[in-house]
Amino acid sequence: MNAASIGITNVVSTFLDHLLSHLGFHQHIVGIVGALFQAMIMIGSLIIGSIVDRNKRYYRTTMFCFYLSFLWLFACSEKTLRGASFCASILALGFFVGPIQPITAELAVEVTFPADENAIVAVQMVFGNLFSAVLLPICNAARHLHLKEYGMRMDYVLLLALCGSGGFFFSTFDAPLLRLKSELAGADNDVQGSRSPLKKSGAAASSFDDEL
Secondary structure, three states, X not given: OHHHHHHHHHHHHHHHHHHHHHOOOOHHHHHHHHHHHHHHHHHHHHHHHHHHHHHOOHHHHHHHHHHHHHHHHHHHXXXXXXXXXXXXXXXXXXXXXXXXXXXXXXXXXXXXXXXXXXXXXXXXXXXXXXXXXXXXHHHHHHOOOEEOOOOEEHHHHHHHHHHHHHHHHHOOOOOOOHHHHHHHHHHHHHHHHHHHHHHHHHHHHHHHHHHO
């Protein structure tokens, strides 16, 4: 799932210049939209990631992001979409596809606890970037092919297939959050430990009263 997010963001970032130039945008506008796309990835990751940190709903949030990413990616592939509508779709795509990467990385750490967190995240990043490196030349070749009956380019079809298959595969996720369970168990032990001195002091006071 991490690879799907990295692949989509890298492909869109790489070919955004080509997409916007063909729609008649000036180069400085292309640069601004590209910068805003990256900013939306970070903003979405911060906002949605902070929500997940509080409620620990990794599965629902990731599926929600996959669903909306697919919708906005489909909107970007619409042949009749032009100008501000296309730019808005690109920015919305960045807002929802960006958080998939950090959320799934955190989820991997949760389910592989007590494995080393840095190693887990590093492995995900390496394989995600390797997958992206393979995906880019494929999309570069596919963007010259068109599905005329649907008014779509093949690179969009590949990205839609990647997003849809990523969401479908993640929908089968069913693993316990081991780190969260460990933290809750530790919190329960701390609470019980804080109560035990009170019980001991109460028992000592009762024993002292009996002696009197």
